[in-house]
Amino acid sequence: MxxxxxxxxxxxxxxxxxxxxxxxxxxxxxxxxxxxxxxxxxxxxxxxxxxxxxxxxxxxxxxxxFSDIVEKRTVALQKKYYRLLWGYFKNFFRLPVVAGTVSAIIAVRLLLQLSHWIFGALIFSMIVIGIVRLYRLRKNYKDKLKRTGQKWLLEDTIYACGGVSVLLNVPLQLYINIKTVPSGSMLWLLSAILVLIAIYDYVVLWVLPSRSEGHLEEAYPEYKFQVTK
CATH class of the missing domain: 1.10.8 (Helicase, Ruva Protein; domain 3)
Structure with a gap:
């Protein structure tokens, strides 16, 4: 043949x-x-x-x-990415880690009730830390692409960071629209929302990128040969 x-x-x-x-x-x-x-x-x-x-x-x-094939594979790997993200996110609500999550919500509530200035400081810190981390991740990814010359779909999805740049705008909008720190159950709700956003940002910007090689080698056995370049 x-x-x-x-x-x-x-x-x-x-x-x-x-x-x-x-x-x-x-x-x-x-x-x-x-x-x-x-x-x-x-x-x-x-x-x-x-x-x-x-x-x-x-x-x-x-x-x-090939456009239909590329589109279908892109959708499939985006679903895989969000399954991975959701898996890591859920870990923060399982024992014993959930104790830390609850403690974080309580700590944020105690801080927020002190003053509106602290509310602004927390929001500013979340946004700045997220932007700096996002910038470094994307810079490192671009450097890697220049070095290897190979772009992998799942890796590109991971380093796109799950639309986190949009989510970073949510705390800012909360601060702009909430003129005074609420009390009672609304303060608990606000504290929980801020902690949930922080956890999501942490998973997207730190956890998944740090474990990307393992997931990529699982998806593409040949990927490990690129890592050694």
């Missing part, structure tokens, strides 16, 4: 890049799919040229080419 050469296999990777597939894992997946289709076509017609077989196989993806 006629097989692809290494040069032709490399051409398939380049072919996927030319057709707007920027993620290395999807390039490999699609290139492997094309290779199997080409070799199957050669089994029926060994005289068929590589380019003709490639175009024949590519036409099977329809008028939108």
């Amino acid at each position: 006629k097989k692809l050469t290494e040069e032709q296999a490399g051409h398939l990777m380049e072919f996927t890049r030319r057709h707007y597939v920027e993620y290395y894992d999807l390039q490999c997946e699609l290139a492997d799919h094309l290779a199997n289709g080409i070799e199957a076509a050669w089994q029926d017609n060994p005289k068929l040229s590589f380019e003709a077989a490639l175009q024949k196989e590519f036409k099977k993806f329809g008028i939108f080419g």
